[in-house]
Amino acid sequence: MSIRPWVAPRPLHPGAWWLWALGLATAAGRTTNPLLLLLVVAVAGYVVAARRTAAPWARAYGAFLKLALTVLAIRVVFHVLLGAPTTGTVLVTLPALDLPSWAAGVRLGGPVTAEALAAAAYEGLRLATVLVCIGAANALANPKRLLRCLPAALYEVSVAVVVAMSLAPQLLADVQRVRAARRLRGRPDRGVRGLRGVAMPVLEGALERSLELAAAMDSRGYGRSAQLPRRVRRTTAALTVGGLFGVAAGVYGLLDAGSPPLLGLPLLGGGALLAAAGLALGGRRTVRTRYRPDPWAAPEWLVSASGLLAAATVVLSAALGVGGLDPSTSPLGWPVLPVLPTLGVLTALAPAVLAPRQQPPRPPLAAASRKAEPATVGAGR
Numbered sequence: 599m600s601i602r603p604w605v606a607p608r609p610l611h612p613g614a615w616w617l618w619a620l621g622l623a624t625a626a627g628r629t630t631n632p633l634l635l636l637l638v639v640a641v642a643g644y645v646v647a648a649r650r651t652a653a654p655w656a657r658a659y660g661a662f663l664k665l666a667l668t669v670l671a672i673r674v675v676f677h678v679l680l681g682a683p684t685t686g687t688v689l690v691t692l693p694a695l696d697l698p699s700w701a702a703g704v705r706l707g708g709p710v711t712a713e714a715l716a717a718a719a720y721e722g723l724r725l726a727t728v729l730v731c732i733g734a735a736n737a738l739a740n741p742k743r744l745l746r747c748l749p750a751a752l753y754e755v756s757v758a759v760v761v762a763m764s765l766a767p768q769l770l771a772d773v774q775r776v777r778a779a780r781r782l783r784g785r786p787d788r789g790v791r792g793l794r795g796v797a798m799p800v801l802e803g804a805l806e807r808s809l810e811l812a813a814a815m816d817s818r819g820y821g822r823s824a825q826l827p828r829r830v831r832r833t834t835a836a837l838t839v840g841g842l843f844g845v846a847a848g849v850y851g852l853l854d855a856g857s858p859p860l861l862g863l864p865l866l867g868g869g870a871l872l873a874a875a876g877l878a879l880g881g882r883r884t885v886r887t888r889y890r891p892d893p894w895a896a897p898e899w900l901v902s903a904s905g906l907l908a909a910a911t912v913v914l915s916a917a918l919g920v921g922g923l924d925p926s927t928s929p930l931g932w933p934v935l936p937v938l939p940t941l942g943v944l945t946a947l948a949p950a951v952l953a954p955r956q957q958p959p960r961p962p963l964a965a966a967s968r969k970a971e972p973a974t975v976g977a978g979r
Contacts, residue, residue, distance in 0.1 A: 662733020844869020911942025
């Protein structure tokens with residue numbers, strides 16, 4: 599009887615997680631329905647809870663969630679204090695200040711209506727949901743692997759970003775190590791004296807690491823590039839800049855429901871093609887190889903498709919005029935969940951099942967061999 603060897607599941611490609619998260623963010627940007635936005639937050643949170651690892655970047659979701667709540671609170675508070683006066687059901691009347699004529703349309707204090715408060719909460723919740731989706735991508739995708747997957751034209755930028763991102767954790771680890779050593783020696787590790795005693799060893803360690811990193815990069819041929827004609831370099835720069843501008847404008851068109859139709863998906867596709875052409879030309883000047891390239895297989899396609907399907911259903915519903923995406927705030931009514939966008943957002947739950955787990959359990963054969971090893975040694979004696 600043959601025993602199938604235990605194989606640890608590979609981590610998902612970081613680009614798939616970002617496509618999934620950007621799809622959810624696009625869906626959230628095209629609606630102000632609080633029920634649908636809360637559903638997007640719940641879907642993102644469930645997938646993060648099911649598939650995040652114990653890596654340091656996995657804690658980003660909690661930080662982005664706090665940031666989203668802060669943005670929501672600031673949006674509501676600013677509208678209460680500085681919002682334009684509106685008619686409706688007055689909830690509370692704040693002390694008002696008279697402003698000069700050049701500040702017409704802006705008020706300080708005054709009556710706060712339920713309609714204006716609901717509109718501000720809806721808009722703030724939409725922005726907060728987009729931040730939560732970005733936080734989910736940061737918590738699930740390995741930033742170093744994502745930068746490693748960038749095109750060859752961005753190789754130098756990706757290496758610099760990786761070095762900068764690894765600096766903060768290393769400094770924190772050095773500070774903790776030096777403080778622990780000073781406590782063992784009975785020396786102060788807090789206050790001015792402690793800071794002075796901790797700063798010098800940490801700075802010395804950072805300088806040693808920078809010299810070692812420079813030597814390692816030099817021995818591996820970092821900075822080697824091929825010679826290209828000036829015409830090719832200028833064409834590459836023009837294509838890349840124009841493509842990135844088109845991508846930025848297209849993303850804005852997708853997120854803004856009031857933008858013209860040509861400002862969304864067509865401009866995004868054209869900008870992506872121009873940027874891809876520019877990066878392909880720019881990659882010819884950088885000579886490099888990948889030891890273990892990240893594969894893009896069926897799980898990546900399914901995870902990306904689930905997020906893009908959520909965005910497509912909400913965008914299609916907005917184009918077809920499906921009710922419920924932008925609930926009325928004047929008169930104020932209770933929002934309802936539209937069927938098609940709800941089903942589209944629920945498909946984004948697929949990564950919780952389809953994405954491989956990145957923290958596999960201990961292999962049973964290895965565990966059994968470790969348990970049997972002491973008994974074998976004892977029998978030999």
